[in-house]
Amino acid sequence: MKILVSGGAGYIGSHTVLQLVQAGHDVVIVDNFSNSQPAVIGRLEALAGRHLPVHAFDLLDEDKTEHLFATEGFDAVIHFAGLKAVGESVEKPLDYYENNLGSTFSLVRAMRRHGVDKLVFSSSATVYGTDQAGATEDRPTFATNPYGWTKVMQEQILRDIAVADPTLRFALLRYFNPVGAHASGTIGENPSGIPNNLMPFIAQVAVGRRERLNVFGDDYDTPDGTGVRDYIHVEDLAAGHVAALEALTSTEEPVSVWNLGSGRGTSVLELLHAFERAVGHELPYEVVARRPGDVAVSYADPAKANRELGWQTTRSVDDMCADTWRWQQQNPNGYDDA
Structure with missing residues (x-):
């Protein structure tokens, strides 16, 4: 087509x-x-x-x-x-x-x-x-x-x-x-300004563009108190x-x-620790106040797409972090490095 x-x-x-x-x-x-x-x-x-x-x-x-x-x-x-x-x-x-x-x-x-x-x-x-x-x-x-x-x-x-x-x-x-990003590391997420989303913010901390990660609340009703996302x-x-x-x-x-979606939830701290595994060392973070409007838990039931589209997720959280880190290392300033 x-x-x-x-x-x-x-x-x-x-x-x-x-x-x-x-x-x-x-x-x-x-x-x-x-x-x-x-x-x-x-x-x-x-x-x-x-x-x-x-x-x-x-x-x-x-x-x-x-x-x-x-x-x-x-x-x-x-x-x-x-x-x-x-x-x-x-x-x-x-x-x-x-x-x-x-x-x-x-x-x-x-x-x-x-x-x-x-x-x-x-x-x-x-x-x-x-x-x-x-x-x-x-x-x-x-x-x-x-x-x-x-x-x-x-x-x-x-x-x-x-x-x-x-x-x-x-x-x-x-x-x-x-x-995540393409496995080649040549295309990926390139937010302008301060990232609104967690993964690119962690990546920018890892590459030295941000001093530390702000974790918005650790008192949610979740296993480690931080927000859970799919x-x-x-x-x-x-x-x-x-x-x-x-x-x-x-x-x-x-x-x-x-x-x-994957149908599985991952907390902020779990994602941070997965990214630390990709980088090979700990990353600095600070717990700050909750953001207005954030929900405690968000994850999909993808059964309908699995059934009707024959589609399902195939990549793990560790895969997501490894691919993001490869992209960020190769492009520390995003597409501005082009």
Whole structure:
């Protein structure tokens, strides 16, 4: 198939692009590079062994989006593009609603005008609100911040569009905590500024960019008092997108929802100690106050994806840490080293 990947230069998008190419698909990337770097494209092309067409514009530009669909002839879309920082969404809710919902409106309108009937949507475990322990896909959705609400709203919008146009097929993929990097160490997570997520923060401590890790609370009702999350290797996550895309070609369901996670929880301290094993020495950390809005425990029930997609995670937490450390060592300043 010929597939448009929005946000294809980003962390999860870039790893998925590579797996799509390896699965025999033709891939076109659209990315405004607001949260990614153009340097990733050359690395992707080197890994893929081929040229990757890239269109550098914002999907909110409906004229450019329309022109892209009119000239390329896509079979399917994987939609990663969107703003994604929870804290920033609280400070700038209008930006998040306008960007995340508006880009989806623009994209789906263009799809419908040009007969593109398959969309894989990048959703999130945040749609389970504070009820994220052992989450199954039939659990009610709600959110605790504007970023989360944009995901809940986009899921509902896609459901409503599917009712209005029964020829469409949508997959809603609810991620838990993507980490890790490509085994080559040439592409990986490259957050701008201070990382919002645990793994890249630990990696930056390990490489000397940060003084110590802040552990936000050690008094949760968990085995060691620190927050528990379901970490999934980005390569396993990318494989889930390829599997979901293939499932859309044969399903009769207008909207399919799948959790992508391991089904296992790992605490902050457990992840830190796993990273210490990868590095070979202890890393400094300090316990500080809880962050507002953090839940104690979050992990997926991935049984539906295991059953319906024939997909499951294959990489351990130690694999995730080893691959992240390889990426960080080779790229201490991320893509700025390019």
